[in-house]
Every structure is written in structure tokens, then in C-alpha cells.
Amino acid sequence: MDIIEINKVLSNKTRVNILKWLKNPELNFPPHQDIDHFNDGVCVGYIQDKTGLSQSTISTYLNSMQNADLVIPTRHGKWTYYKRNEDVIQAYIEAIQNEL
Amino acid sequence: MDIIEINKVLSNKTRVNILKWLKNPELNFPPHQDIDHFNDGVCVGYIQDKTGLSQSTISTYLNSMQNADLVIPTRHGKWTYYKRNEDVIQAYIEAIQNEL
DNA sequence: ATTACATATCTATATTTTTAGATATGTAAA
DNA sequence: TTTACATATCTAAAAATATAGATATGTAAT
Known part of the structure; x- marks a missing residue:
């Protein structure tokens, strides 16, 4: 868990948004056509649509x-699905709390 | 309180270190010559010495x-002394906790 | 007023990040 | 076994960041 690396990622609005959206996929994305859950997260295409940025950027x-x-x-x-890594996110939050 | 802006600042090891050092000035810096406390923080020169980077960079x-x-x-x-803005730092930590 | 010193700002260059478009790769369907 | 499609990677250009050195500014002591 590299705080500097994570802060780099989180210093861009779109990337922070992606992380937030993935917290509640059912609220932020349409249902997938092949599966009826978001257990493994959301496919790249949906994330791309939501941001409006190019496929390569996303x-x-x-x-x-x-x-x-x-x-x-x-x-x-x-499809590739992306979901949050809650363990690392939690560890990051705690590190910010304790070290900062 | 702009999370993206703060994350940009905190995506550099030296800047994170400065913030951490300022948490305990008496442990991390020599005493000032004109005053015997760190109530307003630490002067730029001491911070520069500790990092080893150039004056303009710091x-x-x-x-x-x-x-x-x-x-x-x-x-x-x-001298210009810098101290932590604990209110903003606390608000940042809470925002990370609640929003991320 | 001149000098010395601490810090800030300006100028410039190297590196990194952002982002798009083109191309490649992997998978499923026809 | 082509074709279509989703995603990844490569290439490249623009923008932002990192950093040093030179210069400017503000303050205090002489």
C-alpha cells in the first residue's frame, strides 16, 4: 500500500469519481447484459460512457x-470488470488517519 | 477544502514528510534562535536543511x-514560519473517510 | 543608507502526466 | 475462420510538475 502512489491516482477528478461510482454500481451504471449483478464490478465500456473520455484514456x-x-x-x-479493492482502500484511509 | 488539490500536494514524498515533521517540530528540528517555542511552526531554512533540496524548491x-x-x-x-493547518487537515481526513 | 540575510519569485530545462488516435490482442459469434 | 467487438497497448503531442540557479524583496542590524 503506497500512499504516494495512491495520492497520485486520487489527484485526478475522473479517477476519484470512478472509485466513488464503483461504491454503488447499481446507482451509477446500467445493468450488464450477460450477468444480473455487480459482484465483480463494472465493465470498462460503461465507465467510459459515464466519463465521456476516450477508451484509451479510461x-x-x-x-x-x-x-x-x-x-x-x-x-x-x-469484458473486463473492475471493482474496488476495499481492503486496500480501507488500509489507505487508516494510514491517512494515523500518519498524517 | 479541495481534495483533488490536497491529493496533488500529497503525491510527493517530500511534501508529505514536511507535513509529518511539522506534527512534532521539537523532535524534527533544532530550536529557533529568536523564540523558544514552535507555536507558529518552523522556519523555511530548517525545513530546507532537513530535505536537502534547494531553497527555491522548498x-x-x-x-x-x-x-x-x-x-x-x-x-x-x-523569518517565515510554517505550521500545520489542523482544521483543514482534519476536514480532509474526514472527507477521505466519508466520501472515498 | 548600506549591508546582510531569509525568503519569494522568475527563468529555464528535464521529467512526468494527460489524453487522443491508431494499432494490437483476445474472445465470442456467425 | 472470418468477423465483430471489448479492451489493452503503442505513439505522439500538449500540458503540468519538479527543480535549480539567478534575481528580487523585505526585514533587521550596522
Whole structure:
């Protein structure tokens, strides 16, 4: 858990938003066509639509979020789903609380 | 209190360290020559010495920290002292807790 | 008023980040 | 076994950040 790395990720509005949206996928995204839950998170396409940014930008963002261990990818057929990594997010929050 | 702005500031190791050092000035800095307390924080020169970076870099860093309201400057004669802005830091920690 | 010193600002360069478009890869369906 | 589609990676350009050195400013002592 690298606070500096995480803060870098969270110093961009879109990336913070993505993390927040993933907290309540059912409120922020349409249902997936192949599965009826968000257990593994949300597919890249939906996240892209919601942000209005290009596909490559969102892919890059999600990759940086994954490198910081903030999200976990799961492949389902053609789609990659991303969900929050709650353990790391919680550890980050506690580190901010205790160290800052 | 702008979380994105604060995260930008806190995405650099030196700036995070400065904020941490200012939590316990007596442990991290020598006593000032003109006053015998750290009520208004620590002078720029001591912070510069501790980091080993150039004077202009530290001045820029402190300025960015001040813009994000993380620190409060006080002029004492020739010196500018910087201390933590505990209210904003606390509000930031709570925002991270509640919103993230 | 001149000098010395602490800090801020300006100028400039190297590095990093942001972002898009083009291309590649992997998977499923026809 | 092509085709279509979702996502990732590569390439490249613009913008932002990091940082040093030079210069400016403000304050205090002489």
C-alpha cells in the first residue's frame, strides 16, 4: 500500500469519481447484459460512457488504479470488470488517519 | 477544502514528510534562535536543511501547501514560519473517510 | 543608507502526466 | 475462420510538475 502512489491516482477528478461510482454500481451504471449483478464490478465500456473520455484514456486510468491496488479486474468473456479493492482502500484511509 | 488539490500536494514524498515533521517540530528540528517555542511552526531554512533540496524548491513546495490550505505562514522578523493547518487537515481526513 | 540575510519569485530545462488516435490482442459469434 | 467487438497497448503531442540557479524583496542590524 503506497500512499504516494495512491495520492497520485486520487489527484485526478475522473479517477476519484470512478472509485466513488464503483461504491454503488447499481446507482451509477446500467445493468450488464450477460450477468444480473455487480459482484465483480463494472465493465470498462460503461465507465467510459459515464466519463465521456476516450477508451484509451479510461483504460490507462484503470490500469493506474490497478497498479496502485485500488481496483481489481476480472475478465468475463469479452469484458473486463473492475471493482474496488476495499481492503486496500480501507488500509489507505487508516494510514491517512494515523500518519498524517 | 479541495481534495483533488490536497491529493496533488500529497503525491510527493517530500511534501508529505514536511507535513509529518511539522506534527512534532521539537523532535524534527533544532530550536529557533529568536523564540523558544514552535507555536507558529518552523522556519523555511530548517525545513530546507532537513530535505536537502534547494531553497527555491522548498519555497515552491510550501507555497503549494499553503495554496491547498494545509499550512499557515507567519512572519516573524526575517523569518517565515510554517505550521500545520489542523482544521483543514482534519476536514480532509474526514472527507477521505466519508466520501472515498 | 548600506549591508546582510531569509525568503519569494522568475527563468529555464528535464521529467512526468494527460489524453487522443491508431494499432494490437483476445474472445465470442456467425 | 472470418468477423465483430471489448479492451489493452503503442505513439505522439500538449500540458503540468519538479527543480535549480539567478534575481528580487523585505526585514533587521550596522
